[in-house]
Amino acid sequence: MARPKILASGPVETTLQGSSGVLLFAGLRDDPFFFDFEGFNDGLAFCNGVVGDDFFLGLNVSAIVIDVPTSLLGSGQIGFWGVTRA
Numbered sequence: 001m002a003r004p005k006i007l008a009s010g011p012v013e014t015t016l017q018g019s020s021g022v023l024l025f026a027g028l029r030d031d032p033f034f035f036d037f038e039g040f041n042d043g044l045a046f047c048n049g050v051v052g053d054d055f056f057l058g059l060n061v062s063a064i065v066i067d068v069p070t071s072l073l074g075s076g077q078i079g080f081w082g083v084t085r086a
Contacts, residue, residue: 004081012084023067026084028060 008018013027037055064082 020072021069022072023065025063025065026082027063029063031056031059031061 005019007020007022008016008024010016014025016024018024033056035055036053038053062084064084066080066082
């Protein structure tokens with residue numbers, strides 16, 4: 001099996017421009033999920049017209065994002081392997 005090609009290498013929290021137009025990002029991002037935990041615990045009491053509290057507000061997720069131009073995608077299988085180190 002051929003050794004994988006390194007597309008980019010660099011610091012976290014930075015969008016990196018890889019070879020052939022590939023963009024890569026690894027780092028923390030705001031959690032995009034909204035969940036009204038109190039409303040759920042109250043038996044799904046649909047907030048009575050009041051906006052619920054976002055239980056995940058201020059929490060982060062770790063993300064590894066890769067943006068690949070369509071022209072690089074063949075008809076075969078796509079594989080990805082990534083690592084972050086502190």
